[in-house]
Amino acid sequence: MHPYVTSLKILFEQTADLSQAAPMKKYMRDQFEYLGIKTPERLALQKDFYAQHGLPAVTDLDDILRELWSLPQREFQYAAVGLLSKAEKQLQAKFIKTIEYLIVTKAWWDTVDSIAGGTVGVHFKRFPAVREKYLAKWRASDNFWLRRTTILFQLNYKSETDFDLLCDLIRENLGSKEFFINKAIGWALRQYARVDPKAVKKFVNETKELSPLSRREALKHL
Numbered sequence: 001m002h003p004y005v006t007s008l009k010i011l012f013e014q015t016a017d018l019s020q021a022a023p024m025k026k027y028m029r030d031q032f033e034y035l036g037i038k039t040p041e042r043l044a045l046q047k048d049f050y051a052q053h054g055l056p057a058v059t060d061l062d063d064i065l066r067e068l069w070s071l072p073q074r075e076f077q078y079a080a081v082g083l084l085s086k087a088e089k090q091l092q093a094k095f096i097k098t099i100e101y102l103i104v105t106k107a108w109w110d111t112v113d114s115i116a117g118g119t120v121g122v123h124f125k126r127f128p129a130v131r132e133k134y135l136a137k138w139r140a141s142d143n144f145w146l147r148r149t150t151i152l153f154q155l156n157y158k159s160e161t162d163f164d165l166l167c168d169l170i171r172e173n174l175g176s177k178e179f180f181i182n183k184a185i186g187w188a189l190r191q192y193a194r195v196d197p198k199a200v201k202k203f204v205n206e207t208k209e210l211s212p213l214s215r216r217e218a219l220k221h222l
Contacts, residue, residue: 004056005067008049012037012075015045024074031108032074042075046082056083058090062098069105077106081114088119093127096134100146107145109180116148117155124153139169144178151184155191163192167203174209185210186217197222 020036
């Protein structure tokens with residue numbers, strides 16, 4: 001195990017609160033084990049850890065993230081997402097392979113959404129060729145978490161959002177019975193409505209196949 005991971009693991013295990021672990025696990029529908037470290041406390045721990053140990057070298061990041069992902073307690077995956085976010089502007093184009101691994105492995109909304117709206121959005125802006133290749137791959141994937149990522153990666157683009165692309169991605173997923181796809185559609189539209197509410201209203205009104213969930217979420221603040 002990488003020394004950076006070992007040190008973080010020791011710190012988290014020393015701070016574990018088993019009385020909180022069970023309700024945290026239940027909230028996530030028993031998908032993962034937990035140490036019982038709530039988000040504010042975990043973030044404070046990570047901040048202190050960074051101050052003491054610094055951030056890992058980008059060349060070590062792939063090993064560190066994969067090792068954190070392999071640990072059973074979900075707090076380690078949250079720590080990995082935090083490290084990924086801090087390094088996202090230094091990553092090489094080929095790091096998309098690691099990002100894809102993190103999306104599809106132990107996949108659930110709590111990690112996928114942070115990576116999709118954060119790191120993937122940044123990475124695709126920095127590397128247009130990577131965006132072209134992986135958007136084509138992911139939008140056609142049977143893995144709905146990858147398709148959810150294509151819908152959400154522009155969440156923070158604001159006026160730079162390619163709305164035509166977003167609409168195309170949404171149309172490709174119309175008729176889906178998957179909650180996380182329909183929720184993502186509504187979320188992405190609601191976010192873009194902050195930029196161009198008329199365009200969102202027009203798309204929603206013209207797209208009769210939108211699920212009630214997507215429609216409701218899209219128009220939530222309009």
